[in-house]
Amino acid sequence: MPTAFAPLTNVIRALAMDAVQQANSGHPGMPMGMADIAEVLWRRHLRHNPANPHWPDRDRFVLSNGHGSMLLYTLLHLTGYDVSIADLKNFRQFRSKTPGHPEVGHTPGVETTTGPLGQGLANAVGMAIAEQVLAAEFNRPDHTLVDHSTYVFLGDGCLMEGISHEACSLAGTLGLGKLIAFYDDNGISIDGHVEGWFTDDTPKRFEAYGWQVIATVDGHDRDAIDNALLVARTEKGRPTLICCQTRIGFGSPNKVGSHDVHGAPLGAAEVAAARAHIGWPHAPFEIPDTVYAEWDGRMRGHHFESNWKRRLAAYELAFPDLAAEFSRRMNGELPADWTAYVAKTLAEIAATGENIATRKASQNAIAAFAPRLPELIGGSADLAGSNLTLWAGSKAVSRGEGGNYLYYGVREFAMTAVANGLALHGGLIPYTATFLVFSDYARNAIRMAALMKLRQIMVYTHDSIGLGEDGPTHQPIEHVASLRLIPNVDVWRPADASETTVAWVAAIERRDGPTILALSRQNLPTVTASVAPASIRRGGYVLADCAAPQVVLIATGSEVKLALDACQVLADEGIAVRVVSLPCAEVFDRQDAAWRAAVLPRAVPRVAIEAGVSSFWRQYVGLDGAVMGIDRFGESAPAGQLFDFFGFTVANVVTTVKTLL
Numbered sequence: 001m002p003t004a005f006a007p008l009t010n011v012i013r014a015l016a017m018d019a020v021q022q023a024n025s026g027h028p029g030m031p032m033g034m035a036d037i038a039e040v041l042w043r044r045h046l047r048h049n050p051a052n053p054h055w056p057d058r059d060r061f062v063l064s065n066g067h068g069s070m071l072l073y074t075l076l077h078l079t080g081y082d083v084s085i086a087d088l089k090n091f092r093q094f095r096s097k098t099p100g101h102p103e104v105g106h107t108p109g110v111e112t113t114t115g116p117l118g119q120g121l122a123n124a125v126g127m128a129i130a131e132q133v134l135a136a137e138f139n140r141p142d143h144t145l146v147d148h149s150t151y152v153f154l155g156d157g158c159l160m161e162g163i164s165h166e167a168c169s170l171a172g173t174l175g176l177g178k179l180i181a182f183y184d185d186n187g188i189s190i191d192g193h194v195e196g197w198f199t200d201d202t203p204k205r206f207e208a209y210g211w212q213v214i215a216t217v218d219g220h221d222r223d224a225i226d227n228a229l230l231v232a233r234t235e236k237g238r239p240t241l242i243c244c245q246t247r248i249g250f251g252s253p254n255k256v257g258s259h260d261v262h263g264a265p266l267g268a269a270e271v272a273a274a275r276a277h278i279g280w281p282h283a284p285f286e287i288p289d290t291v292y293a294e295w296d297g298r299m300r301g302h303h304f305e306s307n308w309k310r311r312l313a314a315y316e317l318a319f320p321d322l323a324a325e326f327s328r329r330m331n332g333e334l335p336a337d338w339t340a341y342v343a344k345t346l347a348e349i350a351a352t353g354e355n356i357a358t359r360k361a362s363q364n365a366i367a368a369f370a371p372r373l374p375e376l377i378g379g380s381a382d383l384a385g386s387n388l389t390l391w392a393g394s395k396a397v398s399r400g401e402g403g404n405y406l407y408y409g410v411r412e413f414a415m416t417a418v419a420n421g422l423a424l425h426g427g428l429i430p431y432t433a434t435f436l437v438f439s440d441y442a443r444n445a446i447r448m449a450a451l452m453k454l455r456q457i458m459v460y461t462h463d464s465i466g467l468g469e470d471g472p473t474h475q476p477i478e479h480v481a482s483l484r485l486i487p488n489v490d491v492w493r494p495a496d497a498s499e500t501t502v503a504w505v506a507a508i509e510r511r512d513g514p515t516i517l518a519l520s521r522q523n524l525p526t527v528t529a530s531v532a533p534a535s536i537r538r539g540g541y542v543l544a545d546c547a548a549p550q551v552v553l554i555a556t557g558s559e560v561k562l563a564l565d566a567c568q569v570l571a572d573e574g575i576a577v578r579v580v581s582l583p584c585a586e587v588f589d590r591q592d593a594a595w596r597a598a599v600l601p602r603a604v605p606r607v608a609i610e611a612g613v614s615s616f617w618r619q620y621v622g623l624d625g626a627v628m629g630i631d632r633f634g635e636s637a638p639a640g641q642l643f644d645f646f647g648f649t650v651a652n653v654v655t656t657v658k659t660l661l
Contacts, residue, residue: 005251005278006222008043009035011078011291013251016070017274018284019091019098021265026092026100029248029261030068033219034153034184037244040225041151041182042075042297045233049301050080053109056330056426057308059148060111060127064120065155065184066101067263072110073098078287079297081109085285104424104452112424113452116444118161119417121181124152125171126421126430128179128239129397129406133377134427136402138326143315145326149178149233156189160198163445166414171239172210175399179239180232184219186248192259203243212240219244237400253277329375329427332455332511341372342505346533350498353526358519358557359461361497363388365504366431370404373429373508377422379406380433380459381415386521387433387461412438416445416458423454429508435467436460436476436518439483449514450488456514457507463493463518464611465646466558471636480518481616484585488513492584493610495560498528499583502536506587520558522639527560528581539587540599542580546571549578551657552600554620555609556582559648563609566653575657578604582620605660611648626660628653 005013016031047059063072070091076083083097090096097107101115111127114120128150135146158164171179183202187194203215212235214228225244232240249261252274266274275281282288316323328335335341345368354361370376370391378394380387390405397403408415412434419430439446439460449456465475484491492503492515500519507515527543528536535541543560544567551570555563560581567577580599582588588596600606606625608617614629621627630646643649 007288007291008294009039010251010278010280011287011295012038012071012074013278014275014280014282015074015077015088015285017252017266017271019070019073019088021268021271022089022284023092024265026070026265027067027263028070028266029188029263030065030155030184031071031074032252032261033186033246033248033250034068034071034182035250036220036222037153037182037184037225037246038071038075040222040229042079043295044226045229046151047148047304048297049305050076050109050298051301052305053081055305055308057146057148060124060150060425062112062120062124062127062150062152063102063114064124064152064158065117066114066120069098069100069102072102073107076107076109078292078295080301083107083109085287089285112421113448116448117155117157118163118167119445119448121152121154121158122163122167122414122417122445123421123424124150124179124181125167125176125414126418127425128171128176129174129418130422130425130428131178132174132176132400133397133402137374138322140319143318144311145315149180152179152181153184154181155184156187156194156198159183159200159202163413163417166411167418168206168211169209170408170411170414170418172206173399174397175210175237176239177236180229181239181241183241183243184246185243186246188248188257188259188262190259190262203241206241210238212238214240214242217242217244219246220250251278326427332426334509335372338372345369346498346501346505349501350529352497353529354497355523355525356497357521357523358494358496358500359388359521361494361500362459362504362517362519363391364497365501367391368501369504369508374404375427375429376431377404377406377428378431378433379408379415379419381408381412381438382410383434386435387459389431389433389459408432412441413445416442416449419456420445420449420452420454423449423456424452429455429457431457431459433459433461435462435474436479437462437474439479446483446489446514446516447486450486453488453513455511458514458516459519460516461519462521463557464520465630465634465642466611466639467521468639468642469636472633475634476612477630477633478613480610481613483516484616489516490514490584490586491516491518493518493557494583495555495557495581496524496526496528498526498531498533499536499581502533503583506537506584518557522558524558525561527564536583537587538591538595539584539589540580540582540591542578542599544577544579546576546578548576549604550576550661552578552580552604552606553609553653553657554580554582554600554606554617557610559609559611562648562650562653566650566657569650569654570657575661577657607653607656607660609648609653611643611646626656628656
């Protein structure tokens, strides 16, 4: 292992230890250990343009071991992104450009928000899939518009997480040849040397996935790293894992190779000792002009993007319609005739009045919109026939081939994180699917989609005890309520085909966060035949009314029809009732105060009805209202019997209202 330290890598080590020391918080060990790998990749191979972080055909770089964020911030600063030395000095400070973990949309050049280990790796798989899909769709002989690689740094922790198995197994199956991962094999995690809890043969593991593995690369020998990268880039049919043997905290004379340098400042004395050890005589945050000049990537980036723009200009001449479509999609725009097409589709669906499961209504919506939106790319976690996410034009993405449908296998967590990568890449709108109860497997990726405000649509079917005989293991009781707690997520639980279609439109048009569709297994009757789509779009609206309501029944999904039936019985007994359908509480809460007050007048008692936990609804019914819910796990029985057993009957609604009044 080389013992000499070079200025181009020492600057990374110095900035990392200085910023962490100043913040008195952070992770200096990984940036110091991966500095040589980063220098080789960023200065010799990575195609990017600091002046335009969103250039469509740039290479993507993902720091899956995001706790080492100072590595990425240093690289961005040195190569010329809008990340200043002052930003580095403000590492981990309030509202700085350099938060504790990288955040997309917050720091120029950051491609995805990372920190929860393993998810960046899964995001990178999604980005590589997106490149393959878009290349297959848009590239033509002698006209290559989409041609870039995805690089990811990862550590032992990423590989311990189960999501790494899910995502990398899928990547190998799909033969993602433009995905290159660097494994920082330093044998250290927070608790110490990993031999006591992580003894996998990682090279054999990835070979079994179908990856090319370049093992035992000296992670501090820049020529060895460069040679490994050259081999990786020549492999077109398999993703590549480059196993780099490094020493965490490389450059620290007394803490190198120790978990002490993983997640804590080195300390002033050790920082001074490290400066002397690596031969870096400069003051904290001081960088010689000669080092800046060597690192500056702006000219190189301008060259890369200019070459691509020339290819784009030739492409526009040869294929003007395709070029316009590519531009539209990469900008996240909808087709010019979208609004008119949506109005026509909604009218047609409302006219059918079909009594179908909302999962079937969802499939019909996909079939209606997907021909107009080739950017829609679907997928299911081995439940395509149950989630009903396939449509007549579905084409499976396969090894080396494009398509618009991903068979994810039983990989709910990776599916959601991979779809996050698809959305982050641009040019695609992903939708994913599983049973609602299995959203728990994917929850942290859902949270990351919300944190990143991604345009992702999650189709969760079999939404309640209505799925019946599969029993409590498969009956979601707490899931809709718990998903509603995640900021930035819109959760729709539609009552019929029209509400389902409106929910799909809202999800497609939404650009500031993910949408969840909670859909029924069982058929539901049409209840919105006379409702304008614009009212549904508000998330909550009056479905049935009277002159002076004595009580308001609030319901979602399959329970809306129950509320309507109870309303009729109560009306026959002289009790005036308003029925409110509230398919999306988040959208309803964003409406103006006048709309919300008109739908839910303050002075009228309220009863909420939903086949799930009751606590969520207390905010809508108040202390004096009532909630008809389920606060225990389900049972295995036919759906109708279960609804009766749990009290979701007209008689029970009537009794609840009378008791309340």
